[in-house]
Amino acid sequence: MTDVSLGIPQMPAPDYPADVRARLESDAREVIARYPGSRSALLPLLHLVQSEEGHVTRTGIRFCAEMLDLTTAEVTAVSTFYTMYRRKPSGDYQVGVCTNTLCAVMGGDAIFDELKQHLGVGNDETTGDGKVTLEHIECNAACDFAPVVMVNWEFFDNQTPESAKALVDDLIAGREVRPTRGAPLCTYKETARILAGFPDTREGAVEASGGAGPASLAGLRLHRGEAQGRVVGQRAESPGDGATYGTPSPAEHASSHDAPRQTAESDPAHPADPVADNAAEEEGE
Numbered sequence: 001m002t003d004v005s006l007g008i009p010q011m012p013a014p015d016y017p018a019d020v021r022a023r024l025e026s027d028a029r030e031v032i033a034r035y036p037g038s039r040s041a042l043l044p045l046l047h048l049v050q051s052e053e054g055h056v057t058r059t060g061i062r063f064c065a066e067m068l069d070l071t072t073a074e075v076t077a078v079s080t081f082y083t084m085y086r087r088k089p090s091g092d093y094q095v096g097v098c099t100n101t102l103c104a105v106m107g108g109d110a111i112f113d114e115l116k117q118h119l120g121v122g123n124d125e126t127t128g129d130g131k132v133t134l135e136h137i138e139c140n141a142a143c144d145f146a147p148v149v150m151v152n153w154e155f156f157d158n159q160t161p162e163s164a165k166a167l168v169d170d171l172i173a174g175r176e177v178r179p180t181r182g183a184p185l186c187t188y189k190e191t192a193r194i195l196a197g198f199p200d201t202r203e204g205a206v207e208a209s210g211g212a213g214p215a216s217l218a219g220l221r222l223h224r225g226e227a228q229g230r231v232v233g234q235r236a237e238s239p240g241d242g243a244t245y246g247t248p249s250p251a252e253h254a255s256s257h258d259a260p261r262q263t264a265e266s267d268p269a270h271p272a273d274p275v276a277d278n279a280a281e282e283e284g285e
Ligand code: FES
Pocket: 098, 099, 100, 101, 102, 103, 104, 138, 139, 140, 141, 142, 143, 146, 147, 148
């Protein structure tokens, strides 16, 4: 086999030991049976092979290709596209610091810098004991809890450099760590198996499967008339308790975003009727 891009001969990827292969094949068949087309099972199968070795190896790529009747090039293309698939050995705990705009200005950049110093690693690097891999992450839609840190994709909200350093210290020391929302943490390999679609047996995992926080729900509560607030101009102003924000009454809605309007009403000079327009144009031809 030759790596065409580099012209370097490559050895074929080694196979799994027979017992591992048999176990993975059984699991893979269970996953594949959930989909009308086998290739649709590629993403969970990549998580499955990650649960075995902690990252997607050439052996894992070959396994997925054989199970799904794909080429190794096709599997490689998918596995290198998504950041949730790791391409090299990494730590038991993937510590991601959100450094997207909102988290960054709320302290995410400072947290990341302090963790680099504290752990002695850079981005996408792993501590010498193999416990923690540090990385930047993009926005995880938890901006109302900024700055956010994620460990194996479980949320740790409203972090500070101090709390984040205590967090990684506990991970390295093997002390139990509970995310702000969700079940107790498990290792990266255990997380990968859950993401492959196998049952999450962690105590409290179902009950604590997450939910929106008060800040996220403020708009919904306002929409339902369950919250009140003051309004300055067309902008809502915090009532001061940090929990709810003001909104005009429905009759006072000034923004076109508040309620959909018919195009013909809002722009009577240009009634929108593409079917009629098209018909008229066709008649004129
Ligand atoms: S910017 Fe960090 S969660 Fe959105």
